[in-house]
Amino acid sequence: MAVQRKLRMGMVGGGPGAFIGPVHRIAAELDGKIELVAGAFSQSPERSRAAGEMYKLDPARAYADYKAMIEAEKKRSDAIDFVAIVTPNHLHMPVAVAALEAGFPVMSDKPATATYAEAVDLEKAVAKSGLPYGLTHTYAGYSMVREMRHMVASGKLGKVRKIAVEYLQGWLSNPIETSGQKQASWRSDPAQSGAGGCIGDIGTHAFHLTEYVTGLKVVGVNASLLSVVPGRKLDDDCTALLRMDNGAQSVLMTSQIAAGERNDMRLRVYGEKGSLEWHQEDPNRLSVKWLDGPEEIRHAAAGYLSDDARAVTRLPGGHPEGYLEAFAVLYREFSDALIAWQDSHTASLPSTLPSIEAGVRGMRFIDRAVESSKKQSWVEF
Numbered sequence: 137m138a139v140q141r142k143l144r145m146g147m148v149g150g151g152p153g154a155f156i157g158p159v160h161r162i163a164a165e166l167d168g169k170i171e172l173v174a175g176a177f178s179q180s181p182e183r184s185r186a187a188g189e190m191y192k193l194d195p196a197r198a199y200a201d202y203k204a205m206i207e208a209e210k211k212r213s214d215a216i217d218f219v220a221i222v223t224p225n226h227l228h229m230p231v232a233v234a235a236l237e238a239g240f241p242v243m244s245d246k247p248a249t250a251t252y253a254e255a256v257d258l259e260k261a262v263a264k265s266g267l268p269y270g271l272t273h274t275y276a277g278y279s280m281v282r283e284m285r286h287m288v289a290s291g292k293l294g295k296v297r298k299i300a301v302e303y304l305q306g307w308l309s310n311p312i313e314t315s316g317q318k319q320a321s322w323r324s325d326p327a328q329s330g331a332g333g334c335i336g337d338i339g340t341h342a343f344h345l346t347e348y349v350t351g352l353k354v355v356g357v358n359a360s361l362l363s364v365v366p367g368r369k370l371d372d373d374c375t376a377l378l379r380m381d382n383g384a385q386s387v388l389m390t391s392q393i394a395a396g397e398r399n400d401m402r403l404r405v406y407g408e409k410g411s412l413e414w415h416q417e418d419p420n421r422l423s424v425k426w427l428d429g430p431e432e433i434r435h436a437a438a439g440y441l442s443d444d445a446r447a448v449t450r451l452p453g454g455h456p457e458g459y460l461e462a463f464a465v466l467y468r469e470f471s472d473a474l475i476a477w478q479d480s481h482t483a484s485l486p487s488t489l490p491s492i493e494a495g496v497r498g499m500r501f502i503d504r505a506v507e508s509s510k511k512q513s514w515v516e517f
């Protein structure tokens with residue numbers, strides 16, 4: 137059997153001081169299937185060059201901007217195999233469309249675009265290209281999230297009746313965007329972030345996790361979005377009721393002014409026969425409570441877990457895996473799909489990997505939540 141070469145990744149964003157770009161690089165390379173070889177890492181050509189040095193790339197492949205990267209890479213015999221997008225939100229759509237039109241598959245960070253209308257257009261561009269497009273809703277890569285998903289789908293809990301999802305952070309408790317904090321500055325600027333602040337930044341993760349784990353779809357939203365910090369242009373706190381397509385009700389609470397919280401994401405799913413609770417700050421454990429039985433704590437990598445959960449752990453039990461590994465799971469699934477596409481030219485992503493469909497729903501969620509909050513009433517999804 138021929139040895140499969142590493143897939144070559146070109147990254148847009150992820151320059152010096154960036155948060156998620158370096159995470160993508162580590163995660164993409166973790167399983168030895170992908171290698172970062174090129175990038176347009178910053179809006180500043182000098183900083184893009186500096187990032188190329190930081191990532192130890194051929195200086196000729198640290199480009200001044202993404203258009204230059206796409207043009208130059210198209211002509212190379214060792215061209216990139218796909219583009220990873222890790223810029224602020226407003227660039228996701230133009231970069232993705234430029235990459236797809238040039239024939240490059242895309243792995244994008246969330247939210248898929250800056251607006252719902254853009255997401256609908258991007259979905260058409262993905263369909264027209266016939267290329268793989270993945271979306272890094274990181275929490276979908278955790279083993280215990282896969283276990284929850286499996287348990288709901290297997291019917292062990294009975295019909296899902298109630299969902300509570302929380303995603304609380306405290307790092308925007310003060311107006312740090314006014315003193316130039318990099319990550320806060322663009323997140324609180326509607327031109328770069330889109331219509332949603334907190335609801336777009338982390339509310340979309342909570343929304344995605346709700347649908348991903350339960351297999352249910354949101355059909356109605358009643359949201360209250362607030363800008364708690366005076367002068368902030370976008371919401372920094374959100375509470376929403378969601379109606380699911382099986383009649384269940386969900387509560388989604390997300391905040392970036394929850395002082396003292398770091399990355400407190402928690403999901404509880406209640407079925408007729410029992411319930412599940414997972415906390416991302418303690419990700420290797422899953423609590424399962426039965427109506428008529430004792431509470432269980434399930435541990436990642438244990439032999440009794442579902443195949444779905446065990447397939448995405450790399451280490452024996454008791455050796456904690458977390459954020460980087462979850463990201464790497466998504467990259468592994470993407471790279472497998474990409475290799476299959478290179479062989480057969482038909483793009484089909486595994487259902488476990490968030491796709492453009494999840495991206496469009498995430499953007500619809502922001503759009504509906506903003507609308508509902510303005511109207512102070514329920515809106516249909």
Ligand SMILES: NC(=O)c1ccc[n+]([C@@H]2O[C@H](COP(=O)([O-])OP(=O)(O)OC[C@H]3O[C@@H](n4cnc5c(N)ncnc54)[C@H](O)[C@@H]3O)[C@@H](O)[C@H]2O)c1
Pocket residue numbers: 148149150151152153154155156157176177178179201202222223224225227245246247272273274318319322337
């Ligand atoms: N999946 C997750 O868990 C997760 C976590 C954090 C951030 N994100 C998403 O990742 C994206 C980036 O967030 P971040 O926190 O890393 O932001 P950041 O500000 O730390 O990094 C953004 C990078 O993009 C670069 N950039 C800006 N304009 C550019 C351009 N025109 N061309 C090339 N590069 C450009 C900046 O120079 C910077 O290096 C956002 O869309 C965010 O929603 C996802």
